[in-house]
Amino acid sequence: MDATYIGAVDIGGTKIAAIVAGPQGPLARVTEPTIKSGPLEALPNQVIGMMGAACRQAGVDPASVTTAGIASCGPFVHEQGFLGLSTPNLCGGHTAAVDLPNDWDVIPVERVLRERFNHIVIQNDCVAALAAERTFGALQGERDCVYATWSTGIGFGLCVDGHILHGKHGNAGHAGHMLMSERQDALCGCGNRGDLEGLISGRNIGRRMHITTAELFRAARSGDARAREIAVEAAQWFGRALYNLTATLDTRAFAVGGSVWLNHGEWLAPIVLEEIERRLPALTSGITVVTAALGNLVADIGALSLIIPDEWIAGWRVTQPWQKLAG
């Protein structure tokens, strides 16, 4: 690849970030709330517009950005050979989705963006984050590793034998929807009862005390017994989920991000680790759980990591040019 500039986009349920980067690092980053109304192509057209804005901000000719990495919320479906988004909180056309001002069923992200870019790579945001941690973060050199996000939702990027898992439609890693309990009150947005997100996503964790997740952890850390019990139990569920992935994939190392972990990981980690290490040693001995090195930028750097030219990587590892995006 001989690109002088590359583009990267992080499509989330609430906001989109677009970055243009050169060999020395990211040059500009623009963000906008994710569009949720208008024609079926509104969202990918927003992405194209934002990439133009990022280029103008960086003083780069948009026509010179022909390669883009896309980190996106999922799940994905394939439609006429192109990958589209079938995301419940973006697509009003889903019967389960309410209050969305559109009737979208599948958002044609790949079809529209392929008209704009010569080369694009689209991956689930956790898969992109995994690529970021393996390229620049806490999972460098790890062949059997997992990136996990514990935030409003819970998702994973999976790597086994040095191979990043995609699956039939690029949806590998949706283990936040893994069933772990028979609790009928642990209702997930996908309709499951007792899956990991239903039990402990940032959307659900405080619900049992009718407070927000931030309030719950604040109460737990200041000694409230009931809040502490709920927080400890949440950490145990998360640990059981990491153990389940270990039993399934024979993982060696986990890097964890997302707002719940980035704010409380230091406090949660020992509980999570104990829940893994108490299981069959042949499967669980030597496993590490660390905080994602790229923090809040992991999906942005992930989108870049999907398409970064090999010859840029060594320099970026030294200069860490993404740091200036944090401001």
Place this chain on the structure above:
Amino acid sequence: MDATYIGAVDIGGTKIAAIVAGPQGPLARVTEPTIKSGPLEALPNQVIGMMGAACRQAGVDPASVTTAGIASCGPFVHEQGFLGLSTPNLCGGHTAAVDLPNDWDVIPVERVLRERFNHIVIQNDCVAALAAERTFGALQGERDCVYATWSTGIGFGLCVDGHILHGKHGNAGHAGHMLMSERQDALCGCGNRGDLEGLISGRNIGRRMHITTAELFRAARSGDARAREIAVEAAQWFGRALYNLTATLDTRAFAVGGSVWLNHGEWLAPIVLEEIERRLPALTSGITVVTAALGNLVADIGALSLIIPDEWIAGWRVTQPWQKLAG
């Protein structure tokens, strides 16, 4: 590979099978109860002796068999660079194992067999079974597929993006030890409570009525309401496990073997499938669950599939020469 003859071994907790095969198919197969006493090398030495016996039976010079595929029960550990077996029901040296007439901790299968064979491939028996189904059975041409065995234990061989998963010690697929319930009475041999094996392995499924699994299914199929309820619930748990793997790996096709499924799969399949299909369609639509085409021979053919020369495969697909082993 220009081998005229190849060897294959299936190491199970109760018996070992050794096969010698030529370009036209298997020539001889010998079986013995798995040795559980004697020096640490007793089991791999038994394998070498059995391969000699199979060669004599086939009229083949044992020295000409220099390549072997090994399908083995796990879990595996690495010791001094070699893969060893750390199998609870073979190793008396494990604190959890009782009544075993040995003090083995790790059985040095690879170290000993490498002295006998120039080229060996050792895989978990479910991984070998997956190779068999992908090469000769129900999963030919499938890139995103899983082999599952539902028998005394429950195990999986996993394939994502055309890549068979191994993991850090070759233990990927031990998802029979995936935690799925908080039921304290569902005790697994590994010490877990509420994992898939604890809930519904052939060892545990009849326990709730104090009968064998065979008796339970017989009662269920002849209309006993309580037995039927337990059997249906077991199928639902199995379906939830296949769904969990789908959410994790974005799988398209499952092939299922093992004694429980081979005897009752026709009756269980619709219940299993319904438990998958009622979940988020973006993840679960179009998934197939079929019976493993190689039936009881899947691990034997699996061990062969690990090392079969490419140029033999097309012929074996036509003549199915493993059929004569079934007798």
